[in-house]
Amino acid sequence: MAQKTNLRRVSVLANLVSVEVSMTSSQQEAESAQDKAWLNAMTCQQAFSPTDTNPINLVVDQASGGFKLNVPNSTLSFNSADIFFQVNGKLYSTADGSLLYTTFASGLGTDPLGKYQYKSIHWQAGGVRVETYYRYYMDAPAVVFGQHFPDGANGTSIGNEEQTCTGFPTIALEGQAGLLAYLSFGGNMFGGASIGAGEWYYQTTGIRSGITGGPLAIFDRTLHTVVLSPFSQFMAASVWHNGTGGGTFGGEVNYGIMGNVENIPPNFDYQTILFYDKGINQALHEWGGTLMRQYGKTRARTESDFASNYIGYWTDNGAYYYYHTESGKNYEDTMVDVMAYTKEAGIPYRYLQLDSWWYYKGVAGGVKTWDARPDVFPSGLRALYEKIGLPIVAHNRYWARDTTYAKQNGGNYSFIVEKQSTTSMPIDMMFWDDLFTQSAEWGLIIYEQDWLDVEFKGLKATLSSTSLGKQWLMQFGQAASSHDLNIQYCMANPRHALQSVQIPAVTQARVSSDYHPGNEQWRIGIGSIMAHALGVRPFKDTFWSTSNQTGSPYGHATEPYPRLQAAVSTLSAGPVGPSDMVKGADVKLIMRSCNAEGLLLKPSRPATAIDLQIAQKAFQLDLGPKGEVWTTYSDISGFRFGIILAADLQADWNINSVTAGFGEMMPGMAFTWPLTPSMTPFGLASENLLLKQCGKDDFAVWYTSPFLDLQNETVMIIGETDKWVPMSPQRVTNILTYNDTLELSLTGAPGEAVTMAFTVGAKGLVEIKCVLDEAGTATLNVNKETCY
Numbered sequence: 146m147a148q149k150t151n152l153r154r155v156s157v158l159a160n161l162v163s164v165e166v167s168m169t170s171s172q173q174e175a176e177s178a179q180d181k182a183w184l185n186a187m188t189c190q191q192a193f194s195p196t197d198t199n200p201i202n203l204v205v206d207q208a209s210g211g212f213k214l215n216v217p218n219s220t221l222s223f224n225s226a227d228i229f230f231q232v233n234g235k236l237y238s239t240a241d242g243s244l245l246y247t248t249f250a251s252g253l254g255t256d257p258l259g260k261y262q263y264k265s266i267h268w269q270a271g272g273v274r275v276e277t278y279y280r281y282y283m284d285a286p287a288v289v290f291g292q293h294f295p296d297g298a299n300g301t302s303i304g305n306e307e308q309t310c311t312g313f314p315t316i317a318l319e320g321q322a323g324l325l326a327y328l329s330f331g332g333n334m335f336g337g338a339s340i341g342a343g344e345w346y347y348q349t350t351g352i353r354s355g356i357t358g359g360p361l362a363i364f365d366r367t368l369h370t371v372v373l374s375p376f377s378q379f380m381a382a383s384v385w386h387n388g389t390g391g392g393t394f395g396g397e398v399n400y401g402i403m404g405n406v407e408n409i410p411p412n413f414d415y416q417t418i419l420f421y422d423k424g425i426n427q428a429l430h431e432w433g434g435t436l437m438r439q440y441g442k443t444r445a446r447t448e449s450d451f452a453s454n455y456i457g458y459w460t461d462n463g464a465y466y467y468y469h470t471e472s473g474k475n476y477e478d479t480m481v482d483v484m485a486y487t488k489e490a491g492i493p494y495r496y497l498q499l500d501s502w503w504y505y506k507g508v509a510g511g512v513k514t515w516d517a518r519p520d521v522f523p524s525g526l527r528a529l530y531e532k533i534g535l536p537i538v539a540h541n542r543y544w545a546r547d548t549t550y551a552k553q554n555g556g557n558y559s560f561i562v563e564k565q566s567t568t569s570m571p572i573d574m575m576f577w578d579d580l581f582t583q584s585a586e587w588g589l590i591i592y593e594q595d596w597l598d599v600e601f602k603g604l605k606a607t608l609s610s611t612s613l614g615k616q617w618l619m620q621f622g623q624a625a626s627s628h629d630l631n632i633q634y635c636m637a638n639p640r641h642a643l644q645s646v647q648i649p650a651v652t653q654a655r656v657s658s659d660y661h662p663g664n665e666q667w668r669i670g671i672g673s674i675m676a677h678a679l680g681v682r683p684f685k686d687t688f689w690s691t692s693n694q695t696g697s698p699y700g701h702a703t704e705p706y707p708r709l710q711a712a713v714s715t716l717s718a719g720p721v722g723p724s725d726m727v728k729g730a731d732v733k734l735i736m737r738s739c740n741a742e743g744l745l746l747k748p749s750r751p752a753t754a755i756d757l758q759i760a761q762k763a764f765q766l767d768l769g770p771k772g773e774v775w776t777t778y779s780d781i782s783g784f785r786f787g788i789i790l791a792a793d794l795q796a797d798w799n800i801n802s803v804t805a806g807f808g809e810m811m812p813g814m815a816f817t818w819p820l821t822p823s824m825t826p827f828g829l830a831s832e833n834l835l836l837k838q839c840g841k842d843d844f845a846v847w848y849t850s851p852f853l854d855l856q857n858e859t860v861m862i863i864g865e866t867d868k869w870v871p872m873s874p875q876r877v878t879n880i881l882t883y884n885d886t887l888e889l890s891l892t893g894a895p896g897e898a899v900t901m902a903f904t905v906g907a908k909g910l911v912e913i914k915c916v917l918d919e920a921g922t923a924t925l926n927v928n929k930e931t932c933y
Contacts, residue, residue: 191251193262193281201421203281203288207249209239210266210277212314214288216421219369220324226315226397228277230270233300237270245269257439259284273298277313286421287435289376290314292401297411303404306608307355309385311401314417316373318395322346324366326763328425330359330675333598335683336639337656337672342763350394354386356403356602359639360432360675362425366768368756369421370428373400376418376436379643380601380614381406405608413611425756426674426806433646433678440646444680450631450652452538452591454875455495455743456721456735458483459687460502461540463660464724468502469698471727476503476521477529484533486727492735493743496590498538498722509567511545515580526587538591538633539584543600544569550576561606561613568603570617577624585628591653592625595635615644622648633684633720639675646679653682653719660686662697662704667713670754670775677751682719685710690723690731697726706841707731709792711738715869716752716777716790721745737869741894742921746865746873748788752777757804771795774836776805779872782880785810786864786872787827787849791836799833802849811851814861820902820910823847848872856885858906860927866902887927895921903927 189207195217204213211225229238237244248267253260265278276293292313301310325345331353332339341351345363353359360374361384375382383403389395400417402409420435422428437443447453460466460480470479480497487494503521507513517526530537544550544560546569551560558576562569571577581592600617601607607614618641625632626649634641634654645651656672658664669685676683688710692703704710714721715738723735739745755776757769772794779786787807789800802810815827815834826832827849839845848871853860862880864871876899879890891899900914905927915923915932923932 189249191249191264193264193279196283198284199282199286199421201281201286201288201419203279205264205279207266208246210246210268210313211239212279214419216369216371219367220365221363221369221371221421222320224317224319226317226399227312228268228315229312229399230268230275230298231301231303231310232270232273232275232298235271235300236303237268243270244275254280256280258282258287258289258435261289270298285435288419290400290417290419292415294409294413295411297413298409300407301402301409302407302609306403306405306602307383307385308387308404309383309399309401310404310406311415312385312399313401314419315397315399317397318345318347318349320346322348323764325363326365326760327352328362328364328671328759328763329353330361330639330672332357333636333638334658335634335637335642335654335656335672335676335681336360337669337675337683338658340671342759344764348394350388352384352386352398354384354398356383356608356640357598357638358384358386359642360429361398362429364425364428364760364763366760366764368424368760370423370425372418372420372428372432373398374418374432374436375400375640375643376416376439378402378413378415378611378615379640380607380618381611382415382417382640402611403608405605406611407609409611424806425759426753429674429678433675433680436643436646437680442646442649442680446631446649447652447680447682450591450682451536452496452631452633452720453653453682453718454745456493456723456739456745457496457498457538458487458494459498459500459722459724461498461500461659461687461724463662464500464687465689465694465697465726465729466724467500467698472696475523477523477532480529481532482727484535487730490730490732492730492732493739493741494535495743496536496538497533498540498593500540501542501595503539504541507545507547509545511543511548511568512541513545513547514549515541530588535588536590537588538593539589540593540595540635542596543603544571561604563604563606566603566605568600570600570604570607570613571620572613572616574620574624577621578627581624581628581630589630591631591633592621593633593635594621597634597637597641599636601638601641614640618644618648622650625650634681642675642679642681645681651681653684655686656683657685660688662689662694662699662702667706667710668773669713669717670752670773671759673717673751674753676719677753683717683751684719685714685717687722687724688714689729690725690734691729694726694729707734709841709844711735712790712844712846712869713752714738715745715747716775716788718747718749718751718777737867740876741897744875744893746868746870746875748777748870749780749874750777752788752790753806755800755804755806770798770800770836772798772839774798774800776807778807779870779874781872781874781877784851784880785849786862787815787847788870789815789834789836789847789849790844791839791847792844793841794836794839797838798836800836801830801833802828803830807849810849813849813851815847815849816863817845817847818866820863820866853882853887855882855887855928859904860887860906861904862889863902863904863910865900867900871902885928889925889927891915891917891923891925891932893917893921895919897921899923901925
């Protein structure tokens with residue numbers, strides 16, 4: 146070929162081969178018409194084979210390493226953007242041909258998710274080997290995208306922690322408005338503090354990205370949904386919405402390693418998952434279950450978590466006794482008084498939470514020493530534990546730079562301490578073992594790690610390392626398991642939330658901002674979706690059970706909606722923690738949440754916002770309710786008892802069993818209080834329940850129950866009418882029907898009186914009172930209207 150060189154075709158192909166294709170300048174115009182045909186001939190389209198389980202259509206462009214993806218019978222369709230890697234201080238990308246293609250491979254494999262087809266492309270980034278790969282699963286509706294660094298890579302930082310220094314997969318924001326929408330988890334509080342929703346198209350804005358970015362659900366108007374998130378290296382990975390021209394809209398969404406990571410170790414492997422299902426809640430639930438299966442976490446430990454199963458007393462921000470004691474008394478005396486009052490009032494609190502007011506603070510309010518100050522507890526924590534006779538949930542915040550535990554400050558343990566930071570971080574497993582050994586002496590059962598976002602982002606070391614963030618969380622998670630402790634995450638970013646799938650001890654997480662009497666942090670219907678998906682109980686935070694509590698640290702603040710606060714807390718299926726002043730509790734309201742022993746009577750799963758509420762928020766069309774509509778249910782012996790909460794609803798809206806997320810149910814009725822005038826046929830998909838416009842004081846909770854045919858009479862179980870969850874698996878352990886007989890097995894406190902309501906044929910409403918035996922059990926026979 147002639148001397149003058151044109152590299153145009155090599156750039157277009159993103160270096161399909163690593164040699165230069167050249168032609169003379171006089172040939173350039175003559176050959177330009179042949180470019181398209183030449184490109185098509187040289188480009189190899191590699192398609193995966195869909196299965197009955199995985200319908201996703203995925204085609205990989207061997208030349209560019211990119212892809213086209215769509216889901217049949219939906220409008221879900223995506224194209225990749227450019228792949229890039231920062232290496233040795235330079236950006237190598239398919240956009241300009243600097244990322245050089247070397248080889249391609251394909252085949253079959255197996256991992257914990259099952260059998261998969263794979264396609265792998267190897268690249269050279271300035272002499273450094275990099276691999277991108279696709280795993281297309283045959284027995285799950287999922288695709289995993291991988292980045293692999295056989296030799297590692299140096300000089301990877303781009304100097305911006307909110308971006309990524311690598312990009313694969315990268316997804317272009319394209320198309321017109323009105324076809325697709327997104328739900329984006331972000332911020333702290335397990336990704337529930339800054340939830341974004343909007344339309345997915347060429348001008349999309351509002352996707353949560355960077356250090357606080359999180360999982361992304363993309364859906365069409367028929368609710369076909371894909372979920373995208375990191376699938377490994379959770380603390381090192383980020384999502385970056387790179388807007389058009391570096392702006393805030395359009396552009397592409399990139400998945401990769403945090404932008405300030407300086408070096409990537411050899412054989413480092415990062416994965417992103419794309420998971421498909423029908424329905425937003427369903428897709429997120431199955432996506433979370435897939436992560437849990439991948440890392441071996443089950444729901445058993447979460448379901449047995451003491452503080453999620455029993456009611457407790459809280460003293461955190463918003464509580465009456467948050468940095469505030471009874472007049473003239475210290476905290477020790479105040480907590481003893483609280484427990485004495487609640488016992489006398491008949492509130493069966495089973496644990497006490499101690500917030501940040503009890504330990505020593507250092508630089509910038511961080512933890513200097515996690516031990517009780519003598520002015521707070523003059524007799525010490527052990528003495529308090531013995532006085533109140535209850536286990537402890539204890540708060541901790543970020544470690545201060547001057548913490549007494551660090552070797553740099555004369556302590557015994559290895560910490561990262563940086564001069565430019567006010568925080569520090571333990572990197573010593575012995576530290577956590579010793580800390581939790583000591584805390585066992587004063588009854589610790591839940592270690593509440595708050596300010597997770599601040600501790601992670603407060604150090605250069607964590608933002609520039611692929612492993613340090615994970616090491617930190619894994620160490621105190623493993624130590625907690627070794628000491629039979631569970632963990633509550635608070636102010637957790639989505640990266641912490643995702644990492645929890647590798648930490649069985651993480652059983653609960655705050656999904657709301659801090660409570661303050663009268664604020665709006667009760668809106669946890671969407672945030673609870675991710676917590677439940679990842680096997681963690683969502684926590685709404687504390688609340689007042691009465692409106693006016695004089696002398697509080699919040700001036701004249703009042704709680705206008707204590708009933709709503711109590712209902713949301715109970716329906717969350719997570720911790721329930723009132724925080725009233727002495728002689729200030731509404732005992733009857735608090736007892737709507739639990740039995741006589743303090744066991745929470747909750748549904749089978751947390752209440753979450755229905756799909757159409759999310760679609761309405763994203764599309765801003767008349768697709769769903771204009772307000773909060775959440776649903777949950779109790780599954781007992783094969784029967785489903787639905788619960789529908791409607792609050793702050795701006796207009797009437799119809800809901801049926803399918804849009805409620807229950808699926809098509811047995812024929813039955815929906816009802817609220819008062820019972821008789823409210824009864825509405827409900828169960829079949831064609832049967833609608835009208836949710837009337839309501840506010841926060843007149844919110845509605847509806848219940849559903851199936852018809853049971855006995856002796857030519859139709860019976861419907863109503864349950865305990867004085868509880869938020871009338872039919873709770875914690876109360877009714879079995880429903881038995883035989884020979885036209887209906888029996889319920891009940892459980893609770895020995896001697897507890899339990900009244901269950903039913904509708905029985907022409908008799909109408911029937912109430913049967915049972916007194917539980919010494920073992921706390923009883924069998925209720927509906928036909929005989931008796932218990933034994």
